[in-house]
Amino acid sequence: xxxxxxxxxxxxxxxxxxxxxxxxxxxxxxxxxxxxxxxxxxxxxxxxxxxxxxxxxxxxxxxxxxxxxxxxxxxxxxxxxxxxxxxxxxxxxxxxxxxxxxxxxxxxxxxxxxxxxxxxxxxxxxxxxxxxxxxxxxxxxxxxxxxxxxxxxxxxxxxxxxxxxxxxxxxxxxxxxxxxxxxxxxxxxxxxxxxxxxxxxx
Numbered sequence: 001x002x003x004x005x006x007x008x009x010x011x012x013x014x015x016x017x018x019x020x021x022x023x024x025x026x027x028x029x030x031x032x033x034x035x036x037x038x039x040x041x042x043x044x045x046x047x048x049x050x051x052x053x054x055x056x057x058x059x060x061x062x063x064x065x066x067x068x069x070x071x072x073x074x075x076x077x078x079x080x081x082x083x084x085x086x087x088x089x090x091x092x093x094x095x096x097x098x099x100x101x102x103x104x105x106x107x108x109x110x111x112x113x114x115x116x117x118x119x120x121x122x123x124x125x126x127x128x129x130x131x132x133x134x135x136x137x138x139x140x141x142x143x144x145x146x147x148x149x150x151x152x153x154x155x156x157x158x159x160x161x162x163x164x165x166x167x168x169x170x171x172x173x174x175x176x177x178x179x180x181x182x183x184x185x186x187x188x189x190x191x192x193x194x195x196x197x198x199x200x201x202x
Contacts (some may be wrong), residue, residue: 021103080138
């Protein structure tokens with residue numbers, strides 16, 4: 001019986017990720033989720049106290065696999081520049097494969113309340129964010145780790161988020177949508193910036 005309950009919980013999370021990504025937190029009800037799973041709303045509360053608890057669990061679940069893969073990259077026995085290159089490639093690959101995760105982030109940035117934002121920052125993203133900042137600081141000790149980590153994440157995610165409109169902008173090429181191309185471009189921009197910053201500081 002325990003296995004069945006655990007499977008139900010996972011099914012709830014999996015379907016919730018898709019619903020929240022498509023419609024946003026405010027536009028998805030507990031009844032909507034229960035109907036998608038095929039259970040009664042009351043049964044859903046056996047697994048989650050309320051909609052917000054389920055929502056936060058969904059984002060955490062959506063990010064957890066990516067975090068473990070990225071953590072492996074950061075633990076590589078390699079020079080910091082090589083680790084950063086692999087990190088950017090893997091981040092681009094993982095994000096490009098999971099549209100629901102990207103949409104969840106976009107919607108949360110637009111609609112999230114302060115309490116949810118704080119929880120996600122501290123409980124879901126902080127450890128990975130800190131590790132990325134420390135990696136960049138290995139390359140350029142004079143950089144601002146916080147701003148550098150934000151810039152890396154922004155460069156990768158925004159390239160993917162703007163894909164629907166980029167195809168209509170002058171100069172667009174098919175390779176601009178390939179993971180390898182995006183990752184190489186972002187890495188080159190970052191390294192040029194970091195190396196230049198280091199030179200300016202001398």
